[in-house]
């Protein structure tokens with residue numbers, strides 16, 4: 330292969346080979362069978378189980394053509410290509426592969442749920458299992474609220490999300506994602522990246538193409554850079570990107586005199602060396618995500634896609650709990666002044682409701698006591714009193730009726 334290829338890749342692991350391409354070539358021909366474009370030009374590469382490989386390159390460099398050959402959608406003009414040790418056209422492979430195409434093609438009159446259900450039915454899943462997976466995936470990609478909306482109405486980002494959900498419906502061992510983050514907002518991009526990380530944890534093999542280099546950098550173990558249908562670089566991310574000629578030390582903010590002393594040490598150690606001091610920057614993506622999360626916490630309305638929910642249960646396993654936590658944390662509410670105020674108002678309302686309930690309870694108790702039956706002892710005492718009253722009344726009447734007794738004589 331060409332000398333220009335930087336093979337910084339370390340010796341390949343013992344894991345099974347998922348993709349093997351040797352001298353892979355694709356030439357598109359015109360109507361008269363004359364070569365029109367050499368889209369892929371004699372490339373060799375391998376992808377092993379559990380690897381996340383980024384396929385990079387400028388427009389027209391042959392990324393999508395390579396991906397379509399892996400899927401058996403295009404025939405190679407030359408070379409040898411196997412996927413799971415078989416021809417890419419092998420029917421058995423279809424069950425093992427999930428594919429997100431560059432463009433999301435959807436039946437615009439089907440709803441989001443019906444779309445996923447349709448693809449799930451192609452894999453022969455039971456109705457119950459289909460419903461379970463579709464709902465979990467819709468939640469995961471942040472489209473649960475749009476479950477019953479026709480996908481024809483979806484924005485580009487929403488269509489991309491449904492495409493991603495569709496690629497995962499069969500819980501595939503090998504995912505091929507062509508520009509997965511295109512059309513997604515930074516929050517969506519982050520969710521996709523976390524999802525790819527989770528898939529990696531589960532031992533899935535992933536090939537991802539992207540123009541957004543920072544996305545690839547974050548999730549891929551290895552990158553293959555194409556230019557004009559040829560491989561220009563192929564290697565582990567660290568090996569290719571680490572600048573070993575300098576060191577970065579991050580410390581808490583230092584006083585000026587401390588920096589001067591360090592400068593002195595550097596001058597003594599590396600007489601010709603330059604030392605620069607700067608504050609670290611947060612990425613624009615982190616900044617943007619923070620702002621959107623804050624707005625979300627203030628409950629500002631949006632009719633578009635929302636942040637994704639938890640990773641679909643069937644895609645996670647016990648081992649992935651920690652990875653799930655990463656995604657959960659993205660949707661967790663952080664403390665902000667607005668949130669503190671909101672919480673205080675909630676607590677006050679709760680307290681007022683409790684006090685009202687207690688007052689009402691006391692009133693009811695008083696009413697109950699008033700209408701409660703008189704205890705036995707009290708009852709008999711009252712009856713006795715009534716009898717006594719009646720007897721003294723009777724005695725009085727009797728006394729009035731009887732003549733006065735004659736005076737006693739001695």
Ligand SMILES: Nc1ncnc2c1ncn2[C@@H]1O[C@H](COP(=O)(O)OP(=O)(O)OP(=O)(O)O)[C@@H](O)[C@H]1O
Pocket residue numbers: 357358365366367368386387388389390391392393394395431
């Ligand atoms: N069906 C086709 N017929 C003719 N030429 C094609 C066809 N598909 C791709 N090509 C050509 O093959 C080359 C590689 O295209 P490909 O779509 O693989 O590039 P890509 O790297 O995916 O680009 P992008 O970043 O724009 O998606 C281009 O020159 C393109 O014009």
Ligand SMILES: [Mg+2]
Pocket residue numbers: 392393394431
């Ligand atoms: Mg492409």
